[in-house]
Structure formats: C-alpha cells, structure tokens
Amino acid sequence: xxxxxxxxxxxxxxxxxxxxxxxxxxxxxxxxxxxxxxxxxxxxxxxxxxxxxxxxxxxxxxxxxxxxxxxxxxxxxxxxxxxxxxxxxxxxxxxxxxxxxxxxxxxxxxxxxxxxxxxxxxxxxxxxxxxxxxxxxxxxxxxxxxxxxxxxxxxxxxxxxxxxxxxxxxxxxxxxxxxxxxxxxxxxxxxxxxxxxxxxxxxxxxxxxxxxxxxxxxxxxxxxxxxxxxxxxxxxxxxxxxxxxxxxxxxxxxxxxxxxxxxxxxxxxxxxxxxxxxxxxxxxxxxxxxxxxxxxxxxxxxxxxxxxxxxxxxxxxxxxxxxxxxxxxxxxxxxxxxxxxxxxxxxxxxxxxxxxxxxxxxxxxxxxxxxxxxxxxxxxxxxxxxxxxxxxxxxxxxxxxxxxxxxxxxxxxxxxxxxxxxxxxxxxxxxxxxxxxxxxxxxxxxxxxxxxxxxxxxxxxxxxxxxxxxxxxxxxxxxxxxxxxxxxxxxxxxxxxxxxxxxxxxxxxxxxxxxxxxxxxxxxxxxxxxxxxxxxxxxxxxxxx
Amino acid sequence: xxxxxxxxxxxxxxxxxxxxxxxxxxxxxxxxxxxxxxxxxxxxxxxxxxxxxxxxxxxxxxxxxxxxxxxxxxxxxxxxxxxxxxxxxxxxxxxxxxxxxxxxxxxxxxxxxxxxxxxxxxxxxxxxxxxxxxxxxx
Numbered sequence: 001x002x003x004x005x006x007x008x009x010x011x012x013x014x015x016x017x018x019x020x021x022x023x024x025x026x027x028x029x030x031x032x033x034x035x036x037x038x039x040x041x042x043x044x045x046x047x048x049x050x051x052x053x054x055x056x057x058x059x060x061x062x063x064x065x066x067x068x069x070x071x072x073x074x075x076x077x078x079x080x081x082x083x084x085x086x087x088x089x090x091x092x093x094x095x096x097x098x099x100x101x102x103x104x105x106x107x108x109x110x111x112x113x114x115x116x117x118x119x120x121x122x123x124x125x126x127x128x129x130x131x132x133x134x135x136x137x138x139x140x141x142x143x144x145x146x147x148x149x150x151x152x153x154x155x156x157x158x159x160x161x162x163x164x165x166x167x168x169x170x171x172x173x174x175x176x177x178x179x180x181x182x183x184x185x186x187x188x189x190x191x192x193x194x195x196x197x198x199x200x201x202x203x204x205x206x207x208x209x210x211x212x213x214x215x216x217x218x219x220x221x222x223x224x225x226x227x228x229x230x231x232x233x234x235x236x237x238x239x240x241x242x243x244x245x246x247x248x249x250x251x252x253x254x255x256x257x258x259x260x261x262x263x264x265x266x267x268x269x270x271x272x273x274x275x276x277x278x279x280x281x282x283x284x285x286x287x288x289x290x291x292x293x294x295x296x297x298x299x300x301x302x303x304x305x306x307x308x309x310x311x312x313x314x315x316x317x318x319x320x321x322x323x324x325x326x327x328x329x330x331x332x333x334x335x336x337x338x339x340x341x342x343x344x345x346x347x348x349x350x351x352x353x354x355x356x357x358x359x360x361x362x363x364x365x366x367x368x369x370x371x372x373x374x375x376x377x378x379x380x381x382x383x384x385x386x387x388x389x390x391x392x393x394x395x396x397x398x399x400x401x402x403x404x405x406x407x408x409x410x411x412x413x414x415x416x417x418x419x420x421x422x423x424x425x426x427x428x429x430x431x432x433x434x435x436x437x438x439x440x441x442x443x444x445x446x447x448x449x450x451x452x453x454x455x456x457x458x459x460x461x462x463x464x465x466x467x468x469x470x471x472x473x474x475x476x477x478x479x480x481x482x483x484x485x486x487x488x489x490x491x492x493x494x495x496x497x498x499x500x501x502x503x504x505x506x507x508x509x510x511x512x513x514x515x516x517x518x519x520x521x522x523x524x525x526x527x528x529x530x531x532x533x534x535x536x537x538x539x540x541x542x543x544x545x
Numbered sequence: 546x547x548x549x550x551x552x553x554x555x556x557x558x559x560x561x562x563x564x565x566x567x568x569x570x571x572x573x574x575x576x577x578x579x580x581x582x583x584x585x586x587x588x589x590x591x592x593x594x595x596x597x598x599x600x601x602x603x604x605x606x607x608x609x610x611x612x613x614x615x616x617x618x619x620x621x622x623x624x625x626x627x628x629x630x631x632x633x634x635x636x637x638x639x640x641x642x643x644x645x646x647x648x649x650x651x652x653x654x655x656x657x658x659x660x661x662x663x664x665x666x667x668x669x670x671x672x673x674x675x676x677x678x679x680x681x682x683x
Contacts, residue, residue, distance in 0.1 A: 482587045
C-alpha cells in the first residue's frame, strides 16, 4: 500500500508464523481517566519509568558534584574497560546483517508473505534517517573529518609507552594526502555500517516479533524466544523501563546540548545573546513544534517533518557540493569510500591496537552511544517498516544510510579540509564544535542564507528526533498499544522538554548523558541476544512456508 | 429514506457500543437499509487482533453475527491507519465515501472539558462527512 491510498485492507497478509501465547496485548494496561484526560497505560512500566526519571533528575540536581563525579567516572571507565567488547559486538552486528542479506532468510517478508509496504521508499527512508542520525550530522559532518585529519597529520606522540595523541591507527605524520584518507575513513567508520547495523538488529527483531509473530510492539517482545512467557512479567518490565529510560534521557540531554549549540550558531549569525533564557526559549520552541507533530500523528506530522527535513538537508548538501570545490569533493567521495574499505579491517579490529585514545575515546564511545539510542531508533524503524522483505529492509537500513553518510561527510568535511589544505583557512579548525559548520559555510557564497538554513536544519532535526521519540516512549509505556489516547504522547513530549530545561538550568546535563551512554553496555548484551532471537524467529518463518 | 448506514465500531471496546448498535439496527429495519460496520486498525498488533488480516476476519464475523441476530443485511469494512490515535477520523471519513453510506450512526461519550480543545471523533465526522451523521450518547 502506498502513502496516499492508506485505506481498506487490500489483500490477506499471507503466511506468517504467529506465536501462540496466552498474553493478550493490553491485559496489564490500566484504562482510566485523570481529570478530563483519558489514559491507557501499562502497569507498572509507565509509572516506574516516569518516577525513576524524576528521581534521577532530582539526584542530579540535589547532589550535582556527586552525580557528576560518579557518571563522569563511569562513562570513560566503561568505554575504556570494555572497548574490545563494544568493537567486537558491533562487528558481529555488521556481519550478521550482511549474512541476512545473502541468506535464504532474506526473502522473509515483515508482516507475512503477502504484506505490502506501509510507506513509499522516500517517506520510509526520510523517517528512518531523520530519527537515526539527524542532528549529529549537522555538528560532526564538518568537525569529525577535520579532527581525525589533523590528529593524523600531527602523528604519534608517546609518553611513558602510552599514546597521548588521538590519531586513528598508526596516524599519517606529515603526509597530507594520507591524513585526509585516514581521517575520512575513520569518520565514515563511525557513521557507516556499524551504527546502522546496530539499529537494523533492534529494528528487525521488533518488526519480526510484532508483524510476523503477533507480539506487542515493545522491546520485551524480542526476548520471547529467550524468556518465554516470563517477558510479560518483571523481566519484561525491567527491559521496557530501561528502554524508556535510555530514550527519554538520551533525547532530553541531546535537546539540552542541542539548544546550547543552536544558541551559539544564532549568536554568531544574528548576535542573539548566549544564555539560559535563549536556550530555554529554543527548547520550548522545539518541543512545541514536536508537540504539534505528535498530535497530528505519524503520517500527518512525523512523516511530513521528516520529508521536509530530508529535502532541506539535500538542498544544503547540493549547494555546498556545487559552490564548493565540486571536483575535489566528488573525487573525495570515491576516495573516502575506497579508504573506508581499505581501513575497515584495521579500524574495526578490537584487539592488539596501540591507538588507545582514538579507539576508546572515539570508537567505543560512539558504539556505546549508538547502542544506547538503538531501542528508540530501532523501535521507530520497526514501526514504519511493515511489508518490506528482510533483504530489502537490511539494504535500506544498513547500506543506503551508510552511503548517504559517506556522501555527507565527504561534502561537508571534505570542503572544510580543502579550505584548510588549499587556502590555509584555519577558522574551521580553530572554531568550537558547534560553530565549525557555520565557519565552513562562511567561506562559501550566500553564507547568510546557508547558515540560516543550517540553523533551521539543526532545529528541525531536533524536532524529528523529539516527536518520533515521544511516539516510541508512548507505545512502550502503553504496553505496545499504538492507539493510546493523545494526552499520553503529549505528556511524554512535554516531559522530555521539561527534563531538558530542568537539567539545563540546574546543571546535570553532562552527568546524565554519561549515564545514558553507560546503558550502552547492558544493551550490547541485549542486542547480542536479539541476533539469536532473530535467527530463531526467521527459522520458524522459513520452515513454515 | 436512508439506504446505507455506516456504523464505526471499536471492537476492543464492544461493550460501550451497545446503544449505537441498537439504534442503527432499529433504523435499518425501519427503512430496510443495510449496515456497514467500519473498523479502523493499525498494522501493529493490538488488543483485538494481531495483524490486519485477523482484524478483517474478526470484523467480518462480527458483521455476520449482527446480521443474523438482528435480521438485517450487514457488511464489514476494515480500514488501516498507521497511527490510529490521530488518524481515525480521516480513516472514517474515507470510509464514508468508500461505503457510499448516506447515514452514519456513531457512539460518542458525554462531552467534557477536553472536547473544547480536541473535537471528538463524532464531532469531526459530523462536520466533514457528506452523509448525515447521528451521534448516539450513552
């Protein structure tokens, strides 16, 4: 079914292997009304997640130093102790996805053998991409290639036998061409196959167990093959609560930091004062737009915004490509791809490496970050992917976004590096993270227009994360029901903005963000189990035909 | 007077529909009209059905049972909405056209404070449908 004729049910859904369980979706839900608002919430996931989020915000506010020192210690401790585990696990996810493309499981269709896709390719891709990466591309598109390029160019420095430089692998001291290659390869590595494989695993698990097995669309369903009917009890409550927790804090802390960054951009462009007032206004504005989007719903709000978002991003990309060093960028795209292929085995190797800072501070950090976001992004991708075959699904979630990321990084990062190498323009290199994009645009024609588009994009990217996140949290806390009353999604959307504002004013953004990233460790184990669950589920589907 | 009556049904909450179902059946008998029961589902598994196929089957069973019990001609018309919470009105409005209904009989709750902010489903259908709309209370 295409977007426009979403009416009637065109044909039977065909073969799929429903899981027989006595659990009835919504059986633990409480349907009640608070004042004039009707509610349909899962007991106890809704209450526990809500209350524990408030408790953690309270902790971060009342004992800021303790919270900061604890989580400030915890996060690097996790990424530097378990770096090998993170790297190895992410490799497994990539290999697993590639295996699925080529295996006989690739032809299994999500939603039954005869199911037809809910969304057209463009709408589908816009939504999964906007939820999955979005905002990071705006900030890291210019800065990360630049960072890896300059640290590689700087070469290796050692102190007491340990590397103190942040260069990937063996660096490329003094060799500009090689430093560009290594820098782009390292950047693409962090934004390419691995993160998307992480999302694909979670999304596939959820889609398979909901659409083909008839279990509720909530994180716990993916664990049915492992825990059986126990997933409807406390085991499942804990899994779902953790997912809500990671999603809400991940979104709220990003929203807080994003507001700070957007504020810096507005200051550079229009002299808007930097401070909590502007930032609170920004968060309120972003939350308000997200609110309109969730109230208008998946098709009327989230999809439309995602498409606008993609359109704007494509325009900006095309503009930089055309007015920037076009030829250098295009050859750079090819070179980045080749360099990525060449360095991929070395960069993804989890063991016996000397580049501690890069591996632990960049790669393991990113992997933990993507993994902590995976319940949210995965569940959202699952929600919009019914009717696709497993092969089509993996290609669209793994390969296409990876290619788009390579292109994006080549255009934005490549232009900034060219400006530095060719023209000796150092403003980008010296600018703080949030301003690098704007410093790069400044050197190109029509800077005031493109920078404004840049700011708008930053804001819209936040809105598209915020609205899809609210829908995901709403579904999880309604026990997998997608028809819960509107006030619930309104509540989560506002709650997320409120947490962001409280943390922004009271402090605690960085400690709670560190906490979210720490949840990447338990979720990595969860994801590994999911791979096994997916295999079990797909085997049943294939056997049944 | 009326030939085609459309009755939107939420079968997960069948108990709340009793009044509207009874009214629609009375009207159908009075005019010799047929009733089409319209159900809106999401593609995601829900309380009532695990997938759209099962939903369509159950809705058809419901329509057949109603027809047999009430002695009237009945049909089922399932519709999909990606996000039923917000899209049910639009799905119902499309169904009015698709079923060619000239009268819609639908159940509504007692209006409260929130209805001033969010119009109820009945309110929106009544405002936008080309057919006559009868909103049944209680």
